[in-house]
Amino acid sequence: MTKKRLGKVIGVNGNMVAVSFEDKVMQNEVAYVLLGEQRLKAEVIRVRGNRADLQIFEDSIGIKVGNDVEFTGELLSVELGPGLLGQVYDGLQNPLPRIAEKHGFFLQRGAYLEPLEMESEWEFTPEVKKGDKVLSGTTLGTVPEKIFQHRIMTPFHIKGELEVSMIKEKGPYRLKDVIAKVKDEAGKEYPVTMVQVWPIKMPIKAYYQKIKPVDPLVTKIRIIDSLFPVAVGGTFCTPGPFGAGKTVLQHLLSRHAEVDIVVVAACGERAGEVVELLEEFPELIDPKTGKSLMERTIIICNTSSMPVAARESSVYTGVTLAEYYRQMGLNVLLLADSTSRWAQAMREMSGRLEEIPGEEAFPAYLESRIASFYERAGLVELRDHSQGSVTIGGTVSPAGGNFEEPVTQATLKVVGAFHGLSRERANARKYPSIDPLESWSKYTSFIDAEKVQKGVSILKISDRIERMMKVIGEEGTSTGEFISYLKGEFFDAVYLQQNAFDKVDESTSEERQKYVFDLIAEILDKEFSFEDKDEARKFFQELRQVFITWNTVAFQSEDFKQKEKDIRNRIGANKGKEHAKNI
């Protein structure tokens, strides 16, 4: 800290800057390239001899050989403290709305602002007394933040058993005020403020133990919850070609998933989509809390035209913020859209470093990076034995929509659920376009496994018959087969598909899913009898129409009960004579 370590630029190639240094450098430390008044943030990514290669988080235009570089000795970090909720940050945790206030339409190079407003005041209530023994991550006190009790914790980086040597009384304090002091076994004293700093590429591990994720996370999207569930603290990925609705699906998840906090990391995607979130979320009301959705959301956005190197940090910044709130015993959902852009950023940098390329020129460490990122998800038992979780869902944008490519494959190895989107389903406007025949999940659903199995098998049969009919025509199939085909189509249309533009249908509660699935299972089980195929088709078409309307009325309302009666009557009216022309 005493004297600044300096270096000099010796080469520039795109967003990679080579620097010579005399003293020492640390791998992954943050450095600034000094360009007149501007300080451009960069990160050391390789050291060879007295030459360090830096990836720069800004446009490198105008950098000259001989420019000064200042090393900071700190890893790329984020600030953690009250006031994060509802914020919109870039990949380096710069608050975008405040930057806009200051600099206008454009993102000026080297314009950084503090992520949290250090002068802001928060009402602190202590939870420990002087002399108490604490560990890293122990709650020292709380402040109210939006709808939560934000825990002020012992800094995560201090090791061993500590003693509280000072704690402030209840009252309002500024973020930068020291509110407590802790002493370690060697007698060294650490001042504690309400803000702590944590390097984004390291997982926060201040908990008692990690536990296996079992409970399903209710997303209110039927095809996910019933067929391909996600567990609280689990991981899932959503690969799909462009236009298949990845981002729309993620937006739906961010709105409806039953979690405490959602962190959206928009990584290298369209700016327009983020803008939609920014305009929409403050207006939308979270049914659980009655407050605006923005109050439980943090948005990190590094859109496709923003500096490439910051894409990587946007994903890590997102997961670090998620882990921080997990430490407070909350369930957090991190949505990363799209991990392919982050992988591409790695590929770009790897190419500039002239590393030996792996498949499709992605670096050889692609898989391990992706794996260690998803491993930061999990359900943990905290030191006070309460539980908190981070669930990670990432989209993948495979080149050419082909799931055989390296990023998709590396992701599939480490996630617990796979929601593959299909272009065919999207073209046929079947949304969400998750392919029920290709997707899988290792977690258990709240729907009875046997019933789920039945549903999936009817889909497979239906698909087989449909393909057969394309070759031999409807004439060539028996009525029995034709009915199985219709059952599959029916299940798909009324249950797996969901209308995101309908206020009721866009989200289905756990209770309702269970209720409706029972009826669906009944229908799939029943042996119908029809005079001919036209009659069968007509029956299912009409049933489908009623069912879709049923999906749009509020659960257990008068209307709901009436429509249900109508459906049951229709099914009951078909006597299902076992001697009929079935099979």
Added chain:
Amino acid sequence: MQKIYSQILQIVGDVITVEARDVGYNEIAEVKTQNGTSLAQVIRLDGNKVSLQVLEGSRGISTDDKVRFLKHPLQVSASEDLLGRIFTGSGEPRDKGPRLTDNMTDLGGLSVNPSKRIVPKNMIRTGIPMIDIFNSLVESQKLPIFSIAGEPYNPLLARIAMQAEVDMIILGGMGLKYDDYLFFKDTLEEQGKLSQSIFFIHTASDPTVECLLVPDMCLAVAEKFALEGKKVLVLLTDMTNFADSLKEIAITMEQIPSNRGYPGDLYSQLAARYEKAVDFDTAGSITVLAVTTMPGDDVTHPVPDNTGYITEGQFYLKGGRIEPFGSLSRLKQNVNGDTRSDHRSIMDQMIQLYADYREAQEKHSMGFQMSSWDNKLLEYGKRFESELMDLAVNIPLEEALDRGWSILADIFEQTEIGMKESLIHQYWPKKEKE
């Protein structure tokens, strides 16, 4: 003060290397050769070795030619004087007008703060029913036209240019055939639109590096005007040539190719251009329409594939018509709700019926039994194709919607089209003839 370097160490492709000091990354330099002067841009610094790509190509450069660094990045003049003018990819006049040096603006420029963007809400009418009804074009949208070589994509672009209600048009031609360039020029001239247009044209015979600059030139100028409150439409043709030039330079620079020879940063390069499309909070807007030819009609080719992930939908040009399937305007929901009450229903139902027609057609060609419904569909499909899909059709949105109703009414019963009763009551044409 400005030092002149006269020793070129290396010439590979269009990239030259000189030894020089105090040179900024992406700065430009002048190279004086026996044939004249060319601009060059710094693309790599390595110690004292500076690599530059020469905009006019390296042909005729000798190792003792003079290189002078200009201490600024590439710039383009952006003033009212540009209107009606035609330039090359490096900003030199291609018409007989004077060189422009006022109001120089850096190319590339900064990226827009996402929190200063707004959700676009204005439709751009084109008079093409397949766009206006089915995939409305929205101000500030970025949309490619996916097409096979040989499709009439340039005439389509020219038509949109003539009919779109915008303040000005900037046309960027990359690897354009000379004939096509003249076609654009003549068409806009005939319609009196040339005075609202600016051309940056790189033809197939011009140096590769200039091709790379065309989108940046167009967008830098567009941004300047948009900030002054103008609605700007940028037309680019053809972005595949741009990507191919990127590939050529990358390989010259010995970069490791990722997919079919394209550099690993193809996505970022394309995104940096397309993301310039913007609706400014309190100023104007930039809308980008770009032709992307698909080699071998393959939408999974790296160029259309990466483009699709960046843009807000795509128009799919096939068989001389805009295909309803595969074409998509992601922003249409923002605008088609407040045009006319039947817009969305007509859009959905006519496409649904057209999809049914395609199925019926398949059935027909396979020799399966045709029902009377199937026959109705066949008739519907034919009329839909000739009266709405055909690119020659040029009618305003309202007329196109009426035409849709009259096709439906001629063929189907009211109950067959699955439309809300209130809409049928309001719009179903009264038959007078029979």
